[in-house]
Amino acid sequence: MSDEWKAPAGASGDARSWQLLEKTLLAGVQEQRRARRWGIFFKSLTFIYLFGAIALLTPALNLKGGVAATSGKHTALIEVRGMIADQEAASADHIVGSLRKAFEDDNTKGVILRINSPGGSPVQSGYIYDEILRLRGEHPDIKVYAVITDLGASGAYYIASAADMIYADKSSLVGSIGVTAATFGFVGVMEKLGVDRRVYTSGEHKAFLDPFQPQKEEETRFWQSVLETTHRQFIDSVKRGRGERLKVTEHPELFSGLIWSGEQALPLGLIDGLGNTSYVAREVIGEKELVDFTVQETPFDRFAKRLGASVAENLAIWMGFQGPALR
Numbered sequence: 001m002s003d004e005w006k007a008p009a010g011a012s013g014d015a016r017s018w019q020l021l022e023k024t025l026l027a028g029v030q031e032q033r034r035a036r037r038w039g040i041f042f043k044s045l046t047f048i049y050l051f052g053a054i055a056l057l058t059p060a061l062n063l064k065g066g067v068a069a070t071s072g073k074h075t076a077l078i079e080v081r082g083m084i085a086d087q088e089a090a091s092a093d094h095i096v097g098s099l100r101k102a103f104e105d106d107n108t109k110g111v112i113l114r115i116n117s118p119g120g121s122p123v124q125s126g127y128i129y130d131e132i133l134r135l136r137g138e139h140p141d142i143k144v145y146a147v148i149t150d151l152g153a154s155g156a157y158y159i160a161s162a163a164d165m166i167y168a169d170k171s172s173l174v175g176s177i178g179v180t181a182a183t184f185g186f187v188g189v190m191e192k193l194g195v196d197r198r199v200y201t202s203g204e205h206k207a208f209l210d211p212f213q214p215q216k217e218e219e220t221r222f223w224q225s226v227l228e229t230t231h232r233q234f235i236d237s238v239k240r241g242r243g244e245r246l247k248v249t250e251h252p253e254l255f256s257g258l259i260w261s262g263e264q265a266l267p268l269g270l271i272d273g274l275g276n277t278s279y280v281a282r283e284v285i286g287e288k289e290l291v292d293f294t295v296q297e298t299p300f301d302r303f304a305k306r307l308g309a310s311v312a313e314n315l316a317i318w319m320g321f322q323g324p325a326l327r
Helices: 011-061 092-104 122-138 155-160 187-193 217-245 262-268 277-285 299-306 311-319
Strands: 074-081 108-117 143-153 165-168 173-175 259-261 290-292
Touching: 074 092, 074 277, 092 108, 092 122, 108 155, 108 277, 122 143, 122 155, 122 217, 143 155, 143 277, 155 217, 165 277, 173 262, 259 262, 277 290
Parallel strands: 074 108, 074 290, 108 143, 143 165, 143 173
Antiparallel strands: 173 259
16 A cells, blocks of 8 residues: 555645635735835826926926016015025025016016015125125116015115115114124033043144133134124125215214114114005005015925035034124
8 A cells, every 4th residue: 555645535626726716815915016016106206297397397487486577667576584594595696686687677667675684694695785786786777675674683784785775664673783603612511521522633723613622812812803804894884885874973883783673773874764665666666566576495495404404504503603693
């Protein structure tokens, strides 16, 4: 008798049925996996397509702040809102680009810079200031008016002083002609914690603003001279823009960093009148129709900002140091 096992009668048919069922189930699972992969692929493709379409269409829509050019005369409006700094809405690139488009439009009768800003980078403010003066020289028939809403301080006032005239509300905050730079000192904390700071540099003063080391008198004097130089440049620019309208002789505190309400700023010569954007467009420029030339950020720009600041910027903030700022 053979030792080979033989399936009972009828068992072979059941085994084949189970094998067929197993293959069917496996085929179904594989099909589901393929379907999921294709679904992910097509969803990703759709996502890329939509964002690509937005990227292509957004620049065209934002050439003039998303508002189509009018066939008649108008007052060009440019917003200067928030911190004046690189990569921000009120960066020199954005504001200067908006100014150029506004001046190049044959229907622009006048330009309004609507300002609501605490100030920021002296470099960015200086770029915008210089461009306003340049464009005014090239287009003498187009006047520039700065209209301060809530706040027009420091670097924002630097920009405003380049305009032909400045208007504000009676309660607006105006001025703050000064320079500041801030940091922290962690030396005492490190001593209490028993932590040693080890810095290796090539250059005697390379680490002169290190908050983890004691201040040196000569380096403090040097840094103060840098701030005073920036302050002098700020003052010279404001004097150049405002001229004899500033009551400096009677009020030498104008350049001390103090800030005034619009009502107080008027007799000091910091502003030329009280009024809002509509008033200036209608009564001063003589064209009440406003066309917004403010450069708008694309969705990709906003997404990039949400990713956070650069490593260098985060490091500077963590250390408590920021460069000179007009505020």
